[in-house]
Amino acid sequence: MTKIIEYTAKGKTLYKFNFYAGKDELTGKKMQVRRSGFKTKKEARLALSRLEYKKENGEFAPLANSNITFEELALQFMNAKEASLRKSSFVEESYTMRRVLEQLGKAKIKNIRGYHCQNAVNAWAKKAPVNVNYIKMLANQVFEYAIKSGYITKNPMDAVIMPKRPPKKRVDNYYTKQELNEFLTFVKQNRPKLYPLFRLLAYSGMRIGELLALTWDDIDLEASTVSITKTLSKVKAGHTKIDETKTKAGHRIISLDATTINILASYKREQSKELFSLGVLNTLPKPLPVFDKSLTIRKKNPGKRFNMPNDIARYLEYIYKDMPKDFKHITLHGFRHTHATLLIESGANTKTVQQRLGHANINMTLGIYAHATKKMENDAINGLSLYMEN
Template sequence: MKGAVRKRGDTWSYYFNLGLIDGKRKKKEKGGFKTKKEAEKALRDAISEFEKGYIEPTKVNFTSVSTQWLEEYIKPLRKITTYSRYKEMNKKYLIPYLGFKEINKITALDIERMLLDIKKNNISDTTLQGIYTLCNSIFERSIKLHLIQNNPCKGVERPQRNKKQTDVLEVEEIPLLIKTLDLENEYDYMFYVAFRLTLELGLRRGELAGLTWEDISYGENVVSIHNNLIYNYGHTYMETTKTKGSTRTIYVSNELLEMLTQLNKRQEFKKNEYGEFYENNIFNDKSYDLVMRWDNGKYIHPMYYTNKIKKVVAAAGIDKTIRFHDLRHTNATLLIQQGVDFKTVQTRLGHEDINTTLNIYAHVNKEMQKNATEKLNNIFGGKLVAKK
């Protein structure tokens, strides 16, 4: 491909033909160069970029690019929860600040000002980091589509989030919590089942809610995890597990299997009792024989566990902020306390990367610290005592 340079007044410019675009013959021209040499170099660079597939967009704004990215790239390839979260974040944060700007004219300063302004609304560090990550992904995709040459997010420092010290239950607090439950009450009984399952298996909330009777193998003492029942923006969905590593098989105790056996008998009795009024749980045109369901057959909403744990912890007089997800943290902490290696903990929890396990459970409770100190003292003995 050839082009040419020419002088106009006191400056030089270059031009070259782009060919037919949308049925019209077009060319690219740019001026303002002080010397012929500068214009010739700019011409060579421009032709090189064009031959790689880059065409400078005209009046393509951020709203158009981000919406297309969501609908044509994220929606078909990612989970519905991811798509919904990205769409909401794009609408609420990115478009109000960047939507009207042409995609190739957005600068690092624009991104930085946006993040600083959003931060004034007292949003969490996690959300701010998510906004940056989403913005960065949109610009990275724009580079691959040859809409822009450089990602302006690269010139902005990625927001950091403060690591929260999560609360976990101590061993002696577990029976206190159980004592608050009335097992004759349907709602307390099902929470007790959820509590036992999560403490022993370290399940995520959605994995617990999506567990089916087909997932339980009594002969092998294992439970298979491959469903994820989630609540997102007013809708409940059945999806596959969070990651490939989350699809796993966990060995379970005989005691837990016995509890599940009793639950299964209860459900069969209730199914006969309700007869034609017994509810089936259908997601994506598929029926699921869920373990976690009410007496009338209807699935237990994921938010039930979130709301119930607060009431139970308060009733037990435990002065901690325990989320339902912290039962999963408690499971991991108890395993580590008992000397279970991190690789086994990683497998049971379904973390793809062991660093995730190490980062989340790097904190230790007082008992673990006490044991560590005692072991060191046993090693040192009186060797650290100064001799007179």
């Protein structure tokens, strides 16, 4: 029978006990539960009774290796999760996990408390305010994995109060019709080699990874179509590969306008001439990538595809540096958003927009309608006002 022992700490009389919970079936070791700090013998007896009840009903489960660190457990978790993720998604999560480990990695999982998690979240909020929820979610998943694996019984992340994000000025990540025309005109005049790329990006609605994966056999200049079946995916830091599009809906054939087709045809001829003049046209594997590094880096890796979307993002920044300071900046994804918005404003229905963008879920398309229809509503009201006044 377990004895409740009286002891003194800091001048106070307290109670403790050492409960034998049986043997671990895997290791054969005795399982001891030590509890202390009870203010009264009655409190200690009540806690002991609960443990005895759990033991009798087979509910008592020993904790696994209690000295394991958060980093060791996170590695187990990521290894278990890898098979369920696309390679690019796994790379992204692994990269984000590094931020989690900066704050919690070296701590033993059993010693992490709510205030440790709160401090970690506060630090993430300062360093990466945009991604703090995503970082916290990954940390939370590791703690849930720890519970399921028997390392801890409670998730210390449950005690966290999310810090309030400072309000930031909202800038819509898309261009109006006028803004897009101004941007493309500037690029055509000042960065002509990049003009076909940004024209196709804006007039097709493709993701940047899909655009960089294109080869010339994907574009039918006679039928004015482009076949989208692949994308540029990140496999590890600084490395990419050509992969299938994310979803079945991503496999699609879309039509292009006559002007864009003519621009691409002219660009293809110029690309062939340049690669021929450099003496590499007949040595390159076919089919050639539509957009290769001869776009901007003459005589350096001509005919080779861009490895990273960041390469194009960097050139976009160069363009913005040359433009008027007050001209709105958008991301590469913003050109896809621009395409969708202008399609809607021109009268395209939701199904057409969904199929053209390769959205697997119609809700993704409907979200774009929210701001597009707001402009259409304003135009309608202004039109009504003019009609009533005349």
